[in-house]
Amino acid sequence: MADQGLIQDDERLRRIEAVTDATLSRLDAADLFDELLDRVRDLLDVDTAAILLLDTHAQQLVATAAKGLEEEVRQGFRVAVGRGFAGRIALTRQPVIVEDVTSGVVVNPVLLAMGLRSLLGVPMFARGELIGVLHVGTLGQRRFTADDVRLLELVADRASLANLARSNNLDQNAALALQRSLLPTQLPHVPGLDMAARYVPGHVAGIGGDWYDVFVLPSGWLGLVIGDVSGHGLQSAVIMGRVRSALRAYALVCDDPAEALTLLDRKVSHFEAGNLTTALYAMISPDRTRIRLSSAGHLRPVLAVPGRRGAPVEVHADPPLGTGRRPPPRQSAEADLPPGAVLVCFTDGLVERRHEVIDVGLEQLAGVVRTAPAEEVCATVMRTLGAEQPTDDIAVLVVHRLPTPT
CATH class of the missing domain: 3.30.450.40 (GAF domain)
Structure with a gap:
């Protein structure tokens, strides 16, 4: 047998x-x-x-x-x-x-x-x-x-x-390779901070226009970007790549996020006409104590500090990029980043639900953001906001300022 x-x-x-x-x-x-x-x-x-x-x-x-x-x-x-x-x-x-x-x-x-x-x-x-x-x-x-x-x-x-x-399958493989190449394969190691990120496509092909970016500037400031190009598919991914590269270039010559977004708006309106883009550009000071940021029609990030639940950062929402109209001067805002604080930047796919006002998702997000390691916060946000079956692309970037050693 x-x-x-x-x-x-x-x-x-x-x-x-x-x-x-x-x-x-x-x-x-x-x-x-x-x-x-x-x-x-x-x-x-x-x-x-x-x-x-x-x-x-x-x-x-x-x-x-x-x-x-x-x-x-x-x-x-x-x-x-x-x-x-x-x-x-x-x-x-x-x-x-x-x-x-x-x-x-x-x-x-x-x-x-x-x-x-x-x-x-x-x-x-x-x-x-x-x-x-x-x-x-x-x-x-x-x-x-x-x-x-x-x-x-x-x-x-x-x-x-x-x-x-x-x-x-070369076409699909090339498109996915383009999408992945535009997302950081590994977030930079930055003293005093730890970071985590997620990207979830809402399109069956796995290709979309949401993105996030992190880079250290020659001045020692840390640049954080999160954005959303309207639409899905390869075309949105290509436009997103051009917008991402342009913002990196402007970040090298601008110390003010609002100024960088103003230049980016001119570029998008002229070269990417008809493609509406929202973006949030934030800069964290070399001593990691301050955030300077500006929003081009993008949702405000959520900030949690020790002893308080998460809340949206007070930053004026200027018009999106690429509207074709000359907007009023863009504004920057500043916020403190005390030891232990957590900043969560995200795209609207995380909080928008059909048949539900966006305020519900925003309130739910603020309620789960707390002072904890970035990876833990990122996993909690993704698990709680029900992002496993998205109808839109989702990008999330979490920055945690490490507590000051005792």
């Missing part, structure tokens, strides 16, 4: 290797995951199979391919790392078995609506880095075995190779 079991396992492995090798040789990227997931359902005798890939900037898993759970992909389901079944797999980087599915275990409503009873999921890796999660499920209760886990891990390895082949 033992020999027969080994023969069956070897046959299963040979079948998986054969189908994945055939899949990888195809040019049609859309078929790569589909054929693999079909084979997984057959080999493991399960009802559903799905792949969620990691969006590193958002720290969320995105439903990318599914069999039996196609609605998950159509909805563009996202779940934060650490949340629910798939998020737990990504956080621990270990297989997870759920023998009895409940709403306390999973956060994806599609899984619950399907009536799945048991789940098995494993992490996906490429070059040693986590890239996603592969999971399978059954409508009847099932006790997944160690052999099932081992088999699914092998499939996850093959799926990772398929993902590399899938990225050969």
Whole structure:
């Protein structure tokens, strides 16, 4: 009997290797995951199979391919790392078995609506880095075995190779590369501060016009930018890249954020006519005690200081960039940044909801911003504001002034 079991396992492995090798040789990227997931359902005798890939900037898993759970992909389901079944797999980087599915275990409503009873999921890796999660499920209760886990891990390895082949879609890959190149791959190390950021696309292609930027100026001041070019897709991303580069150039010759935005407005109105852009440009002093900022139609950032809840910074909202009209002189404002304070800059996708005035989201955001490490604040804001299924792009930039050592 033992020999027969080994023969069956070897046959299963040979079948998986054969189908994945055939899949990888195809040019049609859309078929790569589909054929693999079909084979997984057959080999493991399960009802559903799905792949969620990691969006590193958002720290969320995105439903990318599914069999039996196609609605998950159509909805563009996202779940934060650490949340629910798939998020737990990504956080621990270990297989997870759920023998009895409940709403306390999973956060994806599609899984619950399907009536799945048991789940098995494993992490996906490429070059040693986590890239996603592969999971399978059954409508009847099932006790997944160690052999099932081992088999699914092998499939996850093959799926990772398929993902590399899938990225050969040059148009999409080039567009995504452009988007990612315009976001800081790593925030700069700045003495006295710690920072964190998130970017979540609200468009199915993963490309949009929201951006954030952080740079140290020759004077020692720290520049912070967050902005939003109207629209979605590659065109918005291209315009955003030009606006971002121009603001960096103006920041080198202007000590006043309002002056830099005035020059940027002229540039956008002349060279990017018809593309409305909002932007917030803030500068933090070399001693980290003060913030100087100006807003071009952008939402005010939220500032929390020790002993007080978060509140919007008092800064005048000047007209957006690119209106084509000569606005009145733009204004700058100043605010204190005491030790322990936290500044949260964001785009409107974080707080805007359909059928709800924006004040509700702004009040909710102010209520959750508190004095804590930047990464902790960033994760709390994203989790609380329900940004896993956005209808608009979201960018968040959090700056925390480290407490003065005692």
